[in-house]
Amino acid sequence: xxxxxxxxxxxxxxxxxxxxxxxxxxxxxxxxxxxxxxxxxxxxxxxxxxxxxxxxxxxxxxxxxxxxxxxxxxxxxxxxxxxxxxxxxxxxxxxxxxxxxxxxxxxxxxxxxxxxxxxxxxxxxxxxxxxxxxxxxxxxxxxxxxxxxxxxxxxxxxxxxxxxxxxxxxxxxxxxxxxxxxxxxxxxxxxxxxxxxxxxxxxxxxxxxxxxxxxxxxxxxxxxxxxxxxxxxxxxxxxxxxxxxxxxxxxxxxxxxxxxxxxxxxxxxxxxxxxxxxxxxxxxxxxxxxxxxxxxxxxxxxxxxxxxxxxxxxxxxxxxxxxxxxxxx
Amino acid sequence: xxxxxxxxxxxxxxxxxxxxxxxxxxxxxxxxxxxxxxxxxxxxxxxxxxxxxxxxxxxxxxxxxxxxxxxxxxxxxxxxxxxxxxxxxxxxxxxxxxxxxxxxxxxxxxxxxxxxxxxxxxxxxxxxxxxxxxxxxxxxxxxxxxxxxxxxxxxxxxxxxxxxxxxxxxxxxxxxxxxxxxxxxxxxxxxxxxxxxxxxxxxxxxxxxxxxxxxxxxxxxxxxxxxxxxxxxxxxxxxxxxxxxxxxxxxxxxxxxxxxxxxxxxxxxxxxxxxxxxxxxxxxxxxxxxxxxxxxxxxxxxxxxxxxxxxxxxxxxxxxxxxxxxxxx
DNA sequence: TTGAAAGCGCTAACAA
DNA sequence: TTGTTAGCGCTTTCAA
Numbered sequence: 001x002x003x004x005x006x007x008x009x010x011x012x013x014x015x016x017x018x019x020x021x022x023x024x025x026x027x028x029x030x031x032x033x034x035x036x037x038x039x040x041x042x043x044x045x046x047x048x049x050x051x052x053x054x055x056x057x058x059x060x061x062x063x064x065x066x067x068x069x070x071x072x073x074x075x076x077x078x079x080x081x082x083x084x085x086x087x088x089x090x091x092x093x094x095x096x097x098x099x100x101x102x103x104x105x106x107x108x109x110x111x112x113x114x115x116x117x118x119x120x121x122x123x124x125x126x127x128x129x130x131x132x133x134x135x136x137x138x139x140x141x142x143x144x145x146x147x148x149x150x151x152x153x154x155x156x157x158x159x160x161x162x163x164x165x166x167x168x169x170x171x172x173x174x175x176x177x178x179x180x181x182x183x184x185x186x187x188x189x190x191x192x193x194x195x196x197x198x199x200x201x202x203x204x205x206x207x208x209x210x211x212x213x214x215x216x217x218x219x220x221x222x223x224x225x226x227x228x229x230x231x232x233x234x235x236x237x238x239x240x241x242x243x244x245x246x247x248x249x250x251x252x253x254x255x256x257x258x259x260x261x262x263x264x265x266x267x268x269x270x271x272x273x274x275x276x277x278x279x280x281x282x283x284x285x286x287x288x289x290x291x292x293x294x295x296x297x298x299x300x301x302x303x304x305x306x307x308x309x310x311x312x313x314x315x316x317x318x319x320x321x322x323x324x325x326x327x328x329x
Numbered sequence: 330x331x332x333x334x335x336x337x338x339x340x341x342x343x344x345x346x347x348x349x350x351x352x353x354x355x356x357x358x359x360x361x362x363x364x365x366x367x368x369x370x371x372x373x374x375x376x377x378x379x380x381x382x383x384x385x386x387x388x389x390x391x392x393x394x395x396x397x398x399x400x401x402x403x404x405x406x407x408x409x410x411x412x413x414x415x416x417x418x419x420x421x422x423x424x425x426x427x428x429x430x431x432x433x434x435x436x437x438x439x440x441x442x443x444x445x446x447x448x449x450x451x452x453x454x455x456x457x458x459x460x461x462x463x464x465x466x467x468x469x470x471x472x473x474x475x476x477x478x479x480x481x482x483x484x485x486x487x488x489x490x491x492x493x494x495x496x497x498x499x500x501x502x503x504x505x506x507x508x509x510x511x512x513x514x515x516x517x518x519x520x521x522x523x524x525x526x527x528x529x530x531x532x533x534x535x536x537x538x539x540x541x542x543x544x545x546x547x548x549x550x551x552x553x554x555x556x557x558x559x560x561x562x563x564x565x566x567x568x569x570x571x572x573x574x575x576x577x578x579x580x581x582x583x584x585x586x587x588x589x590x591x592x593x594x595x596x597x598x599x600x601x602x603x604x605x606x607x608x609x610x611x612x613x614x615x616x617x618x619x620x621x622x623x624x625x626x627x628x629x630x631x632x633x634x635x636x637x638x639x640x641x642x643x644x645x646x647x648x649x650x651x652x653x654x655x656x657x658x
Numbered sequence: 659t660t661g662a663a664a665g666c667g668c669t670a671a672c673a674a
Numbered sequence: 675t676t677g678t679t680a681g682c683g684c685t686t687t688c689a690a
Contacts, residue, residue: 009683020661025685035659052448057683059385060666067428067449075414085404088431097445099396099426102417116426119384120396258611277608282587284613338667349677354669364675386667389682 008051016049017042028053059121068305069117070100071110071127073150073194078251079275079292080128083148086298087126094306096123105193107132114139124305127152131194136160144308146301150195151318161304162318163297167196167274170290170323171203172210174272175247177288179211181329183245183270185219187237189230189257190249192222200249200274219243223253234260238269245270251277254287261285276326286329293321337380345378346371357382388450397634398446399429400439400456402479402523407580408604408621409457412477415627416455423635425452434522436461443468453634456481460523465489473637475630479524480647490633491647492626496525496603499619499652500532501539503601504576506617508540510658512574512599514548516566518559518586519578521551529578529603548572552582563589567598574599580606583616590614605655615658622650 010028014021019038026034027042045051059065068091072080084100091098099117103110107130117125118141125145129136133153136145148163178186188204191197201220208215218241221233234257237243246269248254254273261269272288280287300319308314339357343350348367355363356371374380388394397420401409413429420427428446432439436459446454447470454474458465462482465474477492507515517533520526530549537544547570550562563586566572575598577583583602590598601617609616629648637643 007683011683021684022661022663022686023659026660029685031685033659038659052444054389054683055448056385056388056450057666058685060383060389060668060683061685062666075417081410088404088429092430097428097430097449099428100417101421101426115381119381120426121385255607262611278584279606279608279612282591282614283608283611285611336667340667350668351670351677351679352675355676358669360670362675367675383667386682387669389667389684390669391682 007054008049010051010053013042013045013049013051017045063121065121065123066096067120067122068096068098068302069113069120069122069125070098071103071113071117071125072100073103073105073110073128073130074252075102075104076252077275078277079149079294082294083298083301086295087302090299090302094302096302096306103128103130105130107134110134111139118143123309126301126305142312144305144312146304146308148297148301159316161308161316163301163304163321164196164318165292165297165321165323167199168203168206170274170292170325171200171247171249172207173203173323173325174274174288174290175204175207176210177325177327178245178247178270178272179207179213181245181270181288183243184213185216185241185243186213186245186247186270187219187221187241187243188247188249189221189223189233189237189253190247191253192224196274197222197249200247204247216241230256231260235264238264238266243269245272247271248273251275258285270329280326280328283328288328289326291324291326293323296321336383337378339380339382342371342374342378342380346374392450394450394452395425396449396451397425397427397631398442398449398451398454399427400432400442400446400454401429402432402434402439402457402459403581404431404433405581406604407606408478408623411623412457412627412630415624416631419628419631423631425631425635432457432459434459436463439463440468447472452638455630455634471641473634473641475633475637477626477630488645490637490645492630492633492650493525493647494621494626494650494652496528496652497532497535499603499621499654500529500576500578501536502532502652502654503603503617503619504533504536505539506654506656507574507576507599507601508536508542510574510599510617512572513542514545514570514572515542515574515576515599516548516550516570516572517576517578518550518552518562518566518582519576520582521553525603526551526578529576533576545570559585560589564593567593567595572598574601576600577602580604587614599658609655609657612657617657618655620653620655622652625650 010021010024014024024042027039070087088098101113103113110130125140125143127147128149129147129152131150136152146161151162190201223230246257248257274290276289276291339350339353343353353371356368399416417427430442432442439459454469454472456476457478458476458481460479465481475490480491519530552559575586577586603619605618605620609618
């Protein structure tokens with residue numbers, strides 16, 4: 001039932017090389033106090049045997065795992081897929097691997113995820129916070145941590161590296177484009193759980209104000225965590241309130257809106273959303289979208305975490321990336 | 330620069346409980362040979378302190394990581410995104426976490442990925458083989474392994490659990506539908522590197538034969554690994570050969586085809602593909618697609634690996650799932 | 659420049 | 675029922 005991997009260990013290398021394990025360790029880690037000659041001999045044997053030091057044995061003393069923990073809040077969301085892709089790639093480049101966990105917009109799951117990841121002694125953590133007021137300081141302890149997409153509770157934000165995008169102006173751009181394309185009664189569907197969702201709602205309001213469009217609270221829908229009601233909301237926006245434009249604050253909500261538009265045969269409704277995928281270019285219903293720099297976010301998240309692993313005392317900074325409006329229609 | 334996590338260790342628990350570490354270990358792992366009373370006392374202290382056994386120290390002896398390694402061959406492919414999602418979810422349910430690595434259709438990278446994952450002592454491996462004749466037996470050693478999407482080299486296949494779909498009949502269904510919708514000159518773009526791609530090509534041939542359509546070798550394009558030429562191929566299919574239907578054997582190739590169709594303003598070309606996403610429902614250009622049971626594949630892969638972790642000597646089996654044609658247009 | 663030996667946190671065989 | 679102890683594979687003092 002239980003079985004051992006017949007791994008080559010440092011002992012065998014030592015024996016083969018006719019030296020002590022301490023000497024092998026020195027050769028292995030390029031430590032001083034070893035002659036060039038011995039080092040070469042040992043290294044030759046290491047490559048010959050394909051020996052790889054046991055990461056777990058090493059970890060017991062070193063706490064070095066070359067593992068990065070990534071916690072996203074919604075695995076079905078295009079944005080997170082893209083960012084996680086970028087994280088994986090960038091981490092791989094640096095010789096790190098990533099363990100990804102899904103918090104499902106649930107603070108309790110997020111807490112558990114952090115615990116699991118710390119349990120694996122990840123060298124760093126990259127988190128899309130579910131944005132309740134979790135006590136991240138105590139949760140992550142001294143594990144270098146970077147937040148993205150959503151800021152941790154505002155008062156703590158300054159203590160962690162945080163990567164955000166300009167949600168307000170992105171949403172403003174998108175809604176403005178809707179207006180420019182002729183929409184005058186625009187509804188919004190946004191997520192109430194994330195800072196991102198709230199900010200996008202602000203952008204919506206700004207665009208309306210800018211174009212002197214009346215503000216109608218009935219057109220503002222904030223979906224719950226599970227977005228169960230999103231379909232009803234979309235329905236009301238179209239049927240009850242006769243909107244001629246809808247801004248879906250993320251692509252999961254967009255899907256719901258498109259579904260409803262199709263169902264009700266309303267091809268003339270103008271639609272805008274946050275996030276972008278290559279598929280959007282082939283839609284019947286043109287979709288105005290706001291493209292986030294997902295690759296940059298993922299890469300920078302890894303870079304920041306790596307930097308902080310090296311220098312844990314670095315002052316934390318928050319960066320906001322600008323977004324790009326993609327006009328269609 | 331280096332810092333220790335002030336983790337609670339088994340020693341402190343032992344001290345606090347006034348027992349030996351062996352006793353703590355027994356309480357921890359529900360081993361026999363401990364009185365109910367002591368066990369409860371120890372467990373109380375464990376919860377009080379929030380103690381978590383060091384997984385690495387444990388691993389050195391146990392080789393138990395609760396980690397599953399997942400190797401996919403193309404992170405941008407919708408199929409792999411969906412399967413990996415299912416793998417993550419199912420693994421989480423069983424208390425396992427997954428490390429995902431991308432081989433990028435590159436056997437060398439796949440080999441390295443296997444090594445990295447074994448280095449982390451993953452309890453099991455789930456692999457979409459790049460399908461060169463890698464010596465998987467020697468690569469994965471005794472790590473319980475499940476293959477999906479592509480079979481390992483045929484002669485070894487019987488030695489590993491393998492999860493495939495019915496590529497031939499899926500492609501046949503899709504191409505038949507193209508024909509039924511009126512296409513009579515149908516080109517195919519498929520990947521040459523995977524067994525899946527080859528099988529889908531067979532399905533294409535079968536459909537043509539079935540409907541007594543002439544077989545024209547000029548309409549069969551097999552893209553290289555990097556799919557660099559795919560765009561040229563699509564161009565030729567449309568411009569040189571005047572196809573009125575195209576079967577793109579995966580969604581990455583579909584993207585290329587759609588791009589070219591749009592560029593050349595050929596909305597009347599009928600298109601079919603393997604894999605399915607929710608976005609397809611909203612395309613201007615209707616896309617016939619073949620839906621794979623991605624969730625089932627991911628879940629079963631995990632289940633099989635878990636089963637094999639428990640019983641390493643289980644006979645290997647290959648399962649083929651059927652696919653579903655989604656008509657559009 | 660080298661090796662012996664201690665110890666990282668844990669499990670399990672053995673003794674008590 | 676409990677504790678003592680060896681040892682997992684490694685790094686790192688400390689002595690030689």
